[in-house]
Amino acid sequence: MSGPGDADDPAWAAAVVMDGRRVIGRCVLDGRASAPFVPGMLALRLGPLLEVLIRRLAPRPDVVLLDATGRDHPRRAGLALHFGATEDLPTVGVTHRPLLAEGAWPSDKPGATSPLTIGTDHVATWVRTKPGTRPLVVHAGWRTDPDTAVEVVTASLVDHRTPEPLRVAREAARRARAGQ
Template sequence: MESPRAPHPWNVTPTEAVALQKRLREQLILEPPPGLRVTRLAGADISTEKGNDTGYGGMVVLDAQTLQPVARAVATATLTFPYVPGLLSFRELPVLAAVWERLTVRPDVLVFDGQGTAHPRRVGIACHGGLLFDIPSIGCAKSLLVGTPGKLAERRGATSPITHKGEVVGMAVRTRTGVSPVYVSPGHRMDLDTAVEWVLKVSPRYREPETTRHAHRLVNAFRRAGGEAAEMAEGSPG
């Protein structure tokens, strides 16, 4: 498959990364492509272990109707950027870029286990990744990085805007009745309403979307195997 676009070098300092984020923000398109038709969605995740500078990345593509896996890929890369809150994409995206090159089936939407615009500079990993892979993208996080949601009803499907500095940056979304919400925000080529709609569609039973659940299981198995799992990169979901 084609390689992702390279919008900038990865060997940057945290200060340079912040400056890059401000430039990347200007490139974001916060609305979906006209007539967006979603037949496949993918989840992306990486796994790491303490004392090891290897990142184990994976993506799983799901059929949008059945939510069954149709393709997956894994790859490893050395983590060279430090762990800095708000700069997660500079640490993880080089790993996911290697995965993207091996993915044999392209999704229509990519869901990241992290933030989109609900970010101090409005450029979370879902925004950065959407730009890198030129794909509609969604951030779906388990915790808030910035902002405050309003009161949220207990029922599944309840939503409450997340505001930060007077701006709506995302939405708290209850994917299971009586269970803590997830925090959804658009990445690139996506708007908030469409992002929320798809997160609810791909979260029929659990708090986390199926995209994230499949990707999380894949990368943890890949890490436990020490990265020795070439068959995981094949198109078959088995």
């Protein structure tokens, strides 16, 4: 089954390197999707563009946050895991909803967590970033574990629900798409 999105669709990607609240590196690219959208196969569609992006980014980040899953995936290997393995960089995925995993939301206190599991395997973690808002799903990727992934995400929160590096990169990609 495929979804919306064909091979060769236009695509935009952005990445930033941050030191605290300060952006110290930025790269924005436009390119083409390498494959059609197929659920569970995002690495084939966007992986090549992200590979070029991260290799042009300076300085090289210590850890990469991606809008992607890790082990909460039909093959237990989402884009956050694939990308980290190909680039030999620690990775953490951040999504708004789990893909397959299940688990109760954490309490409404910022920093509260609760596990997301597939069967008995802890594959991701709900993280409450702001009271009264939906928690984020934090995915351990390559060379990270669930606790480290949560630490990375909570350390990168500033004034928004989304980790600051992801928020700034998404904003840059949106501006590039709009031609600004």
